[in-house]
Amino acid sequence: MSQLPPKNTYSSFMSIALEEAQKAAERGEVPVGAVLVQDGVVLAQAGNRTLELNDPTAHAEVLVIREACQQISSQRLPNADLYVTLEPCPMCAAAISFARIKRLYYGAQDAKGGAVESGTCFFEQPTCHHAPEVYSGLSERASKDLLQKFFQSRRS
Amino acid sequence: MSQLPPKNTYSSFMSIALEEAQKAAERGEVPVGAVLVQDGVVLAQAGNRTLELNDPTAHAEVLVIREACQQISSQRLPNADLYVTLEPCPMCAAAISFARIKRLYYGAQDAKGGAVESGTCFFEQPTCHHAPEVYSGLSERASKDLLQKFFQSRRS
Numbered sequence: 561m562s563q564l565p566p567k568n569t570y571s572s573f574m575s576i577a578l579e580e581a582q583k584a585a586e587r588g589e590v591p592v593g594a595v596l597v598q599d600g601v602v603l604a605q606a607g608n609r610t611l612e613l614n615d616p617t618a619h620a621e622v623l624v625i626r627e628a629c630q631q632i633s634s635q636r637l638p639n640a641d642l643y644v645t646l647e648p649c650p651m652c653a654a655a656i657s658f659a660r661i662k663r664l665y666y667g668a669q670d671a672k673g674g675a676v677e678s679g680t681c682f683f684e685q686p687t688c689h690h691a692p693e694v695y696s697g698l699s700e701r702a703s704k705d706l707l708q709k710f711f712q713s714r715r716s
Numbered sequence: 717m718s719q720l721p722p723k724n725t726y727s728s729f730m731s732i733a734l735e736e737a738q739k740a741a742e743r744g745e746v747p748v749g750a751v752l753v754q755d756g757v758v759l760a761q762a763g764n765r766t767l768e769l770n771d772p773t774a775h776a777e778v779l780v781i782r783e784a785c786q787q788i789s790s791q792r793l794p795n796a797d798l799y800v801t802l803e804p805c806p807m808c809a810a811a812i813s814f815a816r817i818k819r820l821y822y823g824a825q826d827a828k829g830g831a832v833e834s835g836t837c838f839f840e841q842p843t844c845h846h847a848p849e850v851y852s853g854l855s856e857r858a859s860k861d862l863l864q865k866f867f868q869s870r871r872s
């Protein structure tokens with residue numbers, strides 16, 4: 561885990577990711593949002609759409625990676641930074657690695673399902689052949705609040 | 717890892733997976749093929765298309781999971797079996813888990829990039845919330861031969 565960069569370089573992109581997470585909640589999806597940025601420009605932004613698309617791979621991170629790759633006609637994004645509200649799962653962590661993403665910024669830790677600082681810690685494994693720089697704990701409270709409210713409302 | 721089932725229950729589906737792997741090689745893609753089967757019927761079959769689609773997530777397993785989910789209008793495939801020529805990577809192993817696939821049959825082991833009996837052994841981890849039954853080593857020689865020939869021809 562690296563030191564956090566200056567706040568002005570990431571806070572506006574995390575705000576967009578949080579808006580995407582909020583919109584996902586309004587659609588009844590687990591509220592996670594992601595943004596892919598290259599040279600200060602948003603290439604793609606999305607929230608989870610697994611229910612809407614009937615696609616278990618339609619996590620926010622996979623959706624923005626797929627869309628950004630279409631935009632630049634490449635399966636690799638070595639100059640792109642990914643912002644996501646929750647610690648990526650093993651599927652998304654591996655997709656981030658395959659896409660050669662440069663930096664990963666994320667919000668809340670996911671002890672039950674994450675794969676960066678939790679679970680398999682994929683980027684630290686010998687079977688990981690590209691690891692991004694990782695910055696965690698950004699907008700952590702807001703990211704967690706969205707998830708907690710969502711799961712509380714589902715239980716009640 | 718479970719005991720292999722009787723050969724007649726899997727060999728025809730592994731043959732289809734191998735044909736998809738061969739077709740992937742002919743397109744210049746890493747030769748891995750996959751088939752999703754439910755009640756003895758093929759729901760989806762595909763080979764890798766990461767280059768063709770500019771999509772780092774377009775592994776054979778992800779393609780068949782996404783297609784089969786469209787067909788049955790669900791993000792879960794609890795009665796489906798996946799046949800794939802190579803040990804799934806962490807991305808595909810997690811997608812298999814999220815889709816609640818019942819049984820996984822695969823060919824060659826992938827010590828460098830696999831995540832079932834190699835690397836993170838994802839299905840055995842506490843952050844894995846559904847593990848399929850796993851049968852490995854099916855058509856192993858044919859699966860490996862396709863991969864070795866492909867990488868040899870790329871080097872020469």
